Amino acid sequence: MIIKLDPENISSRDQIILIALDLFGQRGYSNVSIRQVCTQAKVNVAAVNYHFGSKDKLYIAVADYVSSQLMQHLNADIEAANAVLEDTNNQGAQALEVLLHIVENTVDLLVPDSEESERWARFITRFQLGEAVPDHALLKNPMLHIIAQLIGVIKNNNTDTLENAILAQTIMGQVLIFRVSRVSAMINLNIDGFGQAETEKIKHVIRQNIITILTLG
Amino acid sequence: MIIKLDPENISSRDQIILIALDLFGQRGYSNVSIRQVCTQAKVNVAAVNYHFGSKDKLYIAVADYVSSQLMQHLNADIEAANAVLEDTNNQGAQALEVLLHIVENTVDLLVPDSEESERWARFITRFQLGEAVPDHALLKNPMLHIIAQLIGVIKNNNTDTLENAILAQTIMGQVLIFRVSRVSAMINLNIDGFGQAETEKIKHVIRQNIITILTLG
DNA sequence: AAATAATTCAAACAAACGTTTGAATTAAAC
């Protein structure tokens, strides 16, 4: 899923990106100093400016890296969805199945407590909230447009309207809220974290919501 | 709704809090310097440490202020909900109506483009994402517990289960996502902002979702 | 093996930061 670089032959450049991804995600861009990144990456202070030019450009490089890895991760789901969307005489049942699969994949990627999950999710969340680079690809969730189209098929309402896009956003919102307002959600749910039991329960609730909304609504 | 202090008699302390609320919300805690706050509040640099003790304590003072104002704003809805919840022989229809009212109020508070709305929403969003003070009241959304209870009444499932709490969270998630991932949502919806037309459409979609989930699901 | 390029390193830079100080000023209490 996520490329693990060979720790033996890893370059200083890549080492910096991986450490910066962690630190920027955990503490936020301006709460991480170049010195902290370099110390943890075991490189000299000047290495960041040598390899990237500035702290800003390092941040963009990390965002580019996350963006490309994310696209790779979503690729299979996107192709499955496009196959359904290009099938002219398809049924809503197929589209619903693909949609549910995408959403459950997203829950598995974003919600559970796991180092790997959190590494990506935290960086993306911070990026989208306010540390964003204008017009960066990481701001766009390619799944939302696809979900909106799938909704059109399911509801036999085969147009790309704003209403379908909003509906897609409310569906993803049900998932994303557990990542984006994570601490708050834990307090409100009175749980200590998102283990397998909690994640499954969340998936089940969202799954039922989607089925109800799209087939009975 | 929001107390407008008399700009003639406003104290240095209050002026600092109001400016800090704006700046912290817009740029984030560590991207705002004491000097910027003091310049904009037209007070001396030392005023923050005189009145609050430190930048950290100013931040907590702002969070306290936001928390108290927020509770004031939610008070009417909370009382209405409690009235329904305490009515032993109530019907689900009443509870559903109160719930829809709460959610639509939340949309109106958080979603539309308005200086007043954004002032509060941005600070709370940042606070909950990662600039939080552990255990601060602002981390808890008092509405979520109430919504979970209302769901119990509506679904005639009168227990405070984790599943009801998760369902409440997914309902609020549909609203909050438009605030928390605002820039991303605008890109994905292909809109320039959240005017009245967009806000009404969002309200309509979420309203239908809730009715469908809670009465047909 | 020599020459060239790429990379690493310790040291230093100016700028911005949160905070402190002690005197000057204003407000309150008596």
Place this chain on the structure above:
DNA sequence: GTTTAATTCAAACGTTTGTTTGAATTATTT
């Protein structure tokens, strides 16, 4: 009106920040 307390102010403090420098080292090319 005098005294006391509260507040404001300009100036300076020590750190930390991102960045630069030029020499030392390593890798690549010829």
